[in-house]
Amino acid sequence: MMRSTKVLFSLSKNGFNKEITPALTRLQSTAAQPAPAESKPAGKEKKMNKEVKPSLSFVMNMFRGAAVTDQAIPYPYTLSSEEKETLEMLVDPTEKFFEECNDAMKNDAMEKVDETTMQGLREMGAFGLQVPAELGGVGLNNTQYARLVEVVGMNDLGVGITLGAHQSIGFKGILIAGNPEQKAKYLPKVASGEQMAAFALTEPSSGSDAGSIRSRAVPSADGSHYVLNGSKIWISNGGMAEVFTVFAQTPVTDPKTGATKDKVTAFIVERAFGGVSHGAPEKKMGIKASNTAEVYFEDTKIPVENVLGGVGNGFKVAMEILNNGRFGMAAALSGTMRYSIKKALDFATSRTQFGNRIDTYGTIQEKLARMAMLHYVTESMAYMISSNMDAGSKDYHLEAAISKCFASEAAWHVTDEAIQVMGGMGFMKESGLERVMRDLRIFRIFEGTNDILRLFVALTGLQYAGGHLRELQQALKNPAANMGLILGEGTKRARRAIGFTKGGPIEGVHPNLSESAMLLGRGIEAFGYCAEGLLMKHGKNIVHEQFLLNRLANSAIDLYAGLVAVSRASKSLTENLPSCTHEEKIARVWVNEASDRVQLNLTAVKSSVSQSNFKDLASIAKDLCDNGNIVAERPLGI
Amino acid sequence: MSLRVLVGCKRVIDYAVKIRVRPDKLGVVTDGVKHSMNPFDEIAIEEAVRLKEKKIAKEVIAVSCGPTQAQETIRTALAMGADRGIHVEIPAKEMEKLEPLHVSKILAKLAEQEQAELVIVGKQAIDDDSNATAQMTAALLDWPQATFASKLEKTDGELEVTREVDGGLETIKVKLPAVVSSDLRLNEPRYATLPNIMKAKKKKIAKMKPKDLGVDLASHLEVVEVVDPPTREAGIKVEDVDTLVTKLKDAGRI
Numbered sequence: 001m002m003r004s005t006k007v008l009f010s011l012s013k014n015g016f017n018k019e020i021t022p023a024l025t026r027l028q029s030t031a032a033q034p035a036p037a038e039s040k041p042a043g044k045e046k047k048m049n050k051e052v053k054p055s056l057s058f059v060m061n062m063f064r065g066a067a068v069t070d071q072a073i074p075y076p077y078t079l080s081s082e083e084k085e086t087l088e089m090l091v092d093p094t095e096k097f098f099e100e101c102n103d104a105m106k107n108d109a110m111e112k113v114d115e116t117t118m119q120g121l122r123e124m125g126a127f128g129l130q131v132p133a134e135l136g137g138v139g140l141n142n143t144q145y146a147r148l149v150e151v152v153g154m155n156d157l158g159v160g161i162t163l164g165a166h167q168s169i170g171f172k173g174i175l176i177a178g179n180p181e182q183k184a185k186y187l188p189k190v191a192s193g194e195q196m197a198a199f200a201l202t203e204p205s206s207g208s209d210a211g212s213i214r215s216r217a218v219p220s221a222d223g224s225h226y227v228l229n230g231s232k233i234w235i236s237n238g239g240m241a242e243v244f245t246v247f248a249q250t251p252v253t254d255p256k257t258g259a260t261k262d263k264v265t266a267f268i269v270e271r272a273f274g275g276v277s278h279g280a281p282e283k284k285m286g287i288k289a290s291n292t293a294e295v296y297f298e299d300t301k302i303p304v305e306n307v308l309g310g311v312g313n314g315f316k317v318a319m320e321i322l323n324n325g326r327f328g329m330a331a332a333l334s335g336t337m338r339y340s341i342k343k344a345l346d347f348a349t350s351r352t353q354f355g356n357r358i359d360t361y362g363t364i365q366e367k368l369a370r371m372a373m374l375h376y377v378t379e380s381m382a383y384m385i386s387s388n389m390d391a392g393s394k395d396y397h398l399e400a401a402i403s404k405c406f407a408s409e410a411a412w413h414v415t416d417e418a419i420q421v422m423g424g425m426g427f428m429k430e431s432g433l434e435r436v437m438r439d440l441r442i443f444r445i446f447e448g449t450n451d452i453l454r455l456f457v458a459l460t461g462l463q464y465a466g467g468h469l470r471e472l473q474q475a476l477k478n479p480a481a482n483m484g485l486i487l488g489e490g491t492k493r494a495r496r497a498i499g500f501t502k503g504g505p506i507e508g509v510h511p512n513l514s515e516s517a518m519l520l521g522r523g524i525e526a527f528g529y530c531a532e533g534l535l536m537k538h539g540k541n542i543v544h545e546q547f548l549l550n551r552l553a554n555s556a557i558d559l560y561a562g563l564v565a566v567s568r569a570s571k572s573l574t575e576n577l578p579s580c581t582h583e584e585k586i587a588r589v590w591v592n593e594a595s596d597r598v599q600l601n602l603t604a605v606k607s608s609v610s611q612s613n614f615k616d617l618a619s620i621a622k623d624l625c626d627n628g629n630i631v632a633e634r635p636l637g638i
Numbered sequence: 639m640s641l642r643v644l645v646g647c648k649r650v651i652d653y654a655v656k657i658r659v660r661p662d663k664l665g666v667v668t669d670g671v672k673h674s675m676n677p678f679d680e681i682a683i684e685e686a687v688r689l690k691e692k693k694i695a696k697e698v699i700a701v702s703c704g705p706t707q708a709q710e711t712i713r714t715a716l717a718m719g720a721d722r723g724i725h726v727e728i729p730a731k732e733m734e735k736l737e738p739l740h741v742s743k744i745l746a747k748l749a750e751q752e753q754a755e756l757v758i759v760g761k762q763a764i765d766d767d768s769n770a771t772a773q774m775t776a777a778l779l780d781w782p783q784a785t786f787a788s789k790l791e792k793t794d795g796e797l798e799v800t801r802e803v804d805g806g807l808e809t810i811k812v813k814l815p816a817v818v819s820s821d822l823r824l825n826e827p828r829y830a831t832l833p834n835i836m837k838a839k840k841k842k843i844a845k846m847k848p849k850d851l852g853v854d855l856a857s858h859l860e861v862v863e864v865v866d867p868p869t870r871e872a873g874i875k876v877e878d879v880d881t882l883v884t885k886l887k888d889a890g891r892i
Contacts, residue, residue, distance in 0.1 A: 086839065089713055092674065093830045101829070125832035138832045 055464065057395035059402060059560050063461035064468050065528015067521060071395070072563055073508040075380070075571040076387035079143055087144045094151045097124055104156035107289035108435050111281065113159055121193065126163055128191025130175065135183065137191040142386040146331035150382075153332030154339045157439035158289030160332050165236030165290065166190070168325035169447070170197030173245040173266055176324060177309035177317050182268060190243055198241035200232040200269075200295055201318055208452045210264075211315060215248035217267060217302060226250065226307075228269065228300040234446075238293035239278050244269045245308065245321070246297065252312040264314030268306040275300035286438030322447055326400035327389065329443065330382035330407040336436060337375040337414045343433055344368060344418035347425065358421075367417045369589075373565075374410035376586050380564040381406060398460060401453040402557050408443035408450060415440055454553035455546065461556065462542060465531045506563065510570035512584055516591035520562050523598045527555055530602045547614040551601040558594040558601075565590045640696035641814070643686045644754035645720065646745055647679035647702050649711040650765045663863055665734060666765075675711045678760025680718075681820040684827040685790060686758055687719035694792050697721050699752055703741055705730045709843060716838035717830035723843035724748060726851070735857050738766075740848070742774035747851040749779060754815070756797075761786055761819040772819035782812040785819040 055061065061068040079087065101120045107113050113121075121127065129145050131137025140148070152160040171190045174182055189195040206213040215230020228248055232238070246269045249262040269276070279294035309317040348359040348368060358364050381403040388396050419426030419433050426433050444450045472489055475481075504525075505517035531552065534542050542549070569587035572580040604610040623631045651657065652672040660667055675683075689695035700715035702708040703726040712723035726744055728736060749757050757779075762769035776783035788807070789800035800809045802821045830838075848855055876882045886892045 086836065089710070089717075089835050089839075090832055093714075093717075093832070093835065097829055120829065123831050124829065129832070133833075133836060136833075138836060 055395045056393065057398055058563060059398035059457065059556055060395065060461055060464045062524050062527050062556060062559060063465035063531040065525050065532070067504070067506050067524050069506060069508060069563070069567075071388045071391075071393055072384060073506070073567045073570070074574075075564075075567040076384060076391065077571075078387040078390045079141075083141065083144060087140075087147055090138075090140075090144070090148060091151065094124070094126075094148050097121075098151060098155040098159075102156055102159060104158065104289075105429075105432070105435065107156060107158050108439075111283075111288040112291065113162055113289045117159070118193075121159070121163070125191075127166060127193035128187070129167060131167075131187050131191040135191060136188040142327060142389045143383060146327060146382055146386040149328050149332045150335035150338075153335030155335075156289070157332070157336060157436070158287045161236055161287045161290040164325070164328060164332070165199065166197045166241075168328050169199035169321055170237060170241065170245065171243060172321045172325055173199075173308050173317055174268060176320060177266070178268075181305065182308070186243055186268060195242035196237050196240045197243045197245070198235050198237040198295070199321065200235050200238070200244045200246045202232060202234050203230065204233050208449055210247075210318060213247060213249065213264065215246070215297065216262075217248040217250050217265060219250070219304075220301075223304065225304055226267065226302045228267065228275075228297045228302055230297050232295045232297075234282065234292055235278075235295045236290055236292055238295045239281055239291045242271050244271070244276075244295070247314045247318055250311055250314075263312035264318070265311050266308040266314040266317040267302050268308050269297070269300060269302055273300050273302060284442075286435070286441055288438075323397045323400055324389075326404045326447065327382055327385040327396075329447065330378055330403040331386065333407040333411040333440075333443065334375060334379040334382055336411050336440065337371070337378065340411075340415040340418040340433060340436060341368070341371050341375060343426075343431065344371065344421040347422045364421060367421055371414045371417055373586050373590050374414050376568075376583070377561045377565050377590060378403070378407045378410050380568040381561070384564050384567070398457050398556075399560065401448070401457050402560050404447065405444075405450045405453050405457075406557055406561060408440070412437075412440050412444065454557075455549055457556055458549040458553040459543060462531055462535060462552075465528070466535050469532065469535055506566070508570070509566055510573040510584075512573055513566050513570055513587060513591075516562070516566050516588055519591050519595040520559065520566065523555075523559050523562070523595050526602055527552075527559060527598065530555075530605055533606065547617070548605050551605050555598045555601045558598050562587075562591040562594045641689065641694060641755045642697045642699070642753060643689060643695045643756045643758060644699050644701060644745065644749050644752060645679070645682050645686045645715065646741070646757070646759040646771065647683060647700055647711050647715050648676045648760070648763045648765075649673050649702060649704050649708050650676045650763055653677060653764060659864055659866055663865060664861055665864055668730075673707065673710075675714050676760050676763045676765075678762060678764075678820055678822070680714075680760075680827040681822070681824050682758040682760050682818075683715045683718050683720060684825045685787075685818075685820055686756075687828075688825065689756075689790075689792075690719065690721075695756070699724060699748075699754070701726065701745065701748060703728050703736065703744060703848075704733055712843055713835070713838050714830055716841045716843075717835040718828055719834075720841075722841055724752075725843050725845045727845055727847050728855070732855060735859075736855065737857070737859055738768045738770035739774055739858060740853060740855050741771050742778055743853045744848060744851055745771070745775045746778035747853060749775070749815075751851075756815060757781075757817045759817070759819050761821050772817050776817035779815070779817065781815050781817055783817045783819075784810060784812045786821040787818050788821050788823040790818065790824065 056068060056070050058068055058072050097120060102117050103114065107117070125138045128135075128137030129140045129148060130142075131139070133139040149160070149164075152163060167190070171186065174186050174190075178186070190197045201210055201213065203213050203215065213230075215228065215232070217226040217228040219226050228246065230248055232246070235241075235244075246267045247264050248267065250265040251260050252263040252265075253260045275298040277296050277298070279296075282292040282294075284292060345359075345368065348364055349357065351358045359368070381399070385396055385399050385403055388399070415433060415437050419431075419437065422431060422433065425431050429435070448456070505514060505521040506524075507517075509517035534545075534548060534552070538545060565587040569580070569583040572583045577583075620631075650673060651666070651668065652674045655672050658667045659665075683698070683700060686695060686698040690698055698720040699722055700712050700720040701724045702711045702715075704711075705728065708727075709723075709725055712720075712725055716723055745757060745759070748754070757772075757775060759772050759775070761772065772785050773783055775781075784797060784799035784801060786802045787799045788802045789809075791798045793811070795814055797812050797814060797816055797818070798809060799812060799818065800807055802823065874885075876885060883892070
């Protein structure tokens with residue numbers, strides 16, 4: 001890196017001349033090299049040759065070391081006064097309904113949502129919150145939906161998944177990718193809850209690797225319908241749904257080459273089409289009230305009008321659906337955390353041990369404060385993303401992925417700590433936390449495992465950065481036309497190489513948080529530098545370096561979390577809200593600690609000790625797998 | 639014969655809130671505290687809406703007196719099925735001094751203006767527990783009253799009302815027009831569903847001031863003091879009945 005930087009530095013001093021060629025070759029030798037395209041995270045083809053489309057996503061641009069805060073600062077508030085008024089009218093009745101008409105403990109024990117509650121939910125309009133009013137729904141936008149979903153999350157995650165599997169993914173495809181006929185036909189009945197919907201993608205041999213599904217839909221000879229065969233597992237609402245969004249391989253012929261290959265297509269499948277059956281409800285660790293079942297399709301005839309989003313576009317449709325609903329998870333889990341934290345606070349402020357109330361002890365104080373920090377960040381992410389989406393942004397999928405990872409892990413940790421604060425009481429069913437703990441475990445797994453999402457964030461960001469790198473390389477081929485870019489890059493890299501930080505804090509932050517803004521600015525720069533370094537060193541092969549990618553992803557998560565916290569606290573300070581000082585403390589501590597973690601993670605990406613550790617870790621894993629059991633000899637030899 | 643029903647609904651501190659006495663001891667803390675519709679008034683609205691569903695009533699008008707937030711209460715009534723609302727604007731400061739007599743005068747005037755044939759209110763509000771508005775409204779209108787209603791039935795030109803009284807249940811007949819106050823067991827109010835709340839936004843709420851109705855809000859009552867009830871003292875366990883009797887005598891209770 002140093003060598004190429006030195007060359008560029010001299011470039012900027014002497015203008016363009018013969019030095020360009022050595023620079024060019026030097027860069028090219030360390031740049032993206034063609035590598036065999038092997039098994040990458042399902043379908044996320046990392047083509048380093050893609051054109052760079054400018055993005056307003058903060059996370060995307062972090063990979064270039066740039067702080068693009070258009071969507072983040074000031075903290076967005078996109079509700080019109082009418083939308084706000086509407087929302088205010090809806091929150092209380094929703095809370096009241098859940099407090100009075102839903103018994104989460106009973107639903108968990110019976111492993112189903114009480115029928116009276118289901119009927120109440122239907123009448124409440126809870127099944128079609130985002131369906132337009134003309135089609136029988138409540139017509140809420142993303143932010144309003146997030147606020148109501150928060151209420152659900154606070155009360156009963158089992159019901160939350162029943163509702164979410166139905167509208168957040170079950171029929172969301174029709175809402176975002178359906179044509180007017182499909183919308184008019186299906187949305188009214190699912191919005192009223194008369195018919196339940198489900199999202200059927202996962203198969204026994206295809207979980208994270210969604211592109212490898214085996215269900216097939218073959219077009220009929222007369223082209224009027226498809227015949228679907230396949231089996232899906234772990235489908236929420238699978239045992240009750242009438243309307244399914246099913247993903248299956250369909251033979252697609254390339255018009256130019258005439259070659260036929262399988263591509264995934266999304267279909268709207270009605271149980272009434274025939275050949276649809278389901279298995280018994282799965283016995284689960286948590287969200288027991290939510291129905292999870294296998295669904296089988298045997299020669300199910302699907303009219304060709306029910307293709308959703310176009311033949312061969314199934315994978316894209318699936319990703320869009322999941323992307324679109326992710327913010328809801330962060331919102332729901334904010335509600336869950338609020339519940340857990342309240343339980344912990346009630347206990348900590350009334351329990352006395354060793355002569356003092358336990359909330360006077362540092363250990364407990366740290367737990368409570370950290371719980372509140374995790375909640376604050378999650379809540380800030382949820383509403384920032386929902387507001388971005390409402391404002392029409394299309395650049396939010398990395399942020400959404402991060403929010404899902406963060407929220408699910410934060411909620412698990414918060415509830416775990418709440419149980420700890422409550423001691424033995426926390427372990428007892430009647431305290432109401434053990435059920436929540438069990439319910440929360442799945443959130444790190446479904447809708448894209450956190451592991452996959454981390455790789456997705458890292459690789460998508462790197463692809464974007466890689467694109468920019470290529471842009472720079474191309475600029476160097478034609479420096480006359482691209483002097484600005486070259487000079488800009490040159491000075492930037494030179495400063496980094498010398499050790500000068502850009503000196504740029506994030507802009508637009510309240511003065512009280514200027515130090516945090518500085519830390520974030522530096523963190524982003526170091527992050528971009530690290531990302532670029534990885535691309536230079538590994539090129540396309542970076543896809544295989546999961547140890548490194550995970551550290552990059554964790555840094556990205558910490559930096560985005562820091563940004564949202566600082567943005568929201570800044571807004572509160574500017575508006576002088578009663579809680580602004582409290583929020584300022586949260587944001588400051590978060591960024592202080594996050595920037596340390598980022599430094600650690602980024603160093604690990606480059607340090608030789610870490611690299612050696614990773615090699616050893618991989619080797620340990622291999623030994624274990626080869627042995628099928630613990631490898632180390634027993635200490636006693638017996 | 640289709641009735642026009644006027645229903646009074648009051649915005650009060652939510653029943654689940656922990657009440658705190660104000661430092662000046664002249665009232666309770668209301669700032670930032672959760673408010674909702676008086677539960678007995680919800681029952682009143684529910685009854686009126688049910689009458690409409692049975693085609694006994696043709697229109698249900700929800701009335702609330704109070705500051706701007708009173709509109710939220712009216713909207714809840716509209717979401718439950720009331721047809722339109724009337725908001726009698728009274729600023730927060732004056733709300734503290736609002737008495738049942740004032741409200742009764744307002745309701746009486748509105749009943750006349752709107753040509754209502756039935757006025758239903760909750761038997762009492764959970765903040766002041768006055769249990770006076772229904773009675774005074776009837777008196778001002780010179781209409782019969784049926785208070786503490788736990789059952790309401792319409793017979794030709796009359797209402798048959800079952801009342802909850804100390805001794806049990808009493809059934810009376812009242813001629814229309816009449817004033818009814820709802821008791822707990824009259825019905826179980828429906829939940830305002832989200833679609834209905836959205837539809838309620840389109841229903842009209844007329845605004846007016848007490849003086850538009852010729853009602854003057856001069857005070858007849860003065861709050862002297864508001865204090866917490868005395869904290870409950872610990873009890874003592876006694877061994878037998880004789881000791882119990884002795885202790886009660888010592889305490890001057892018997």
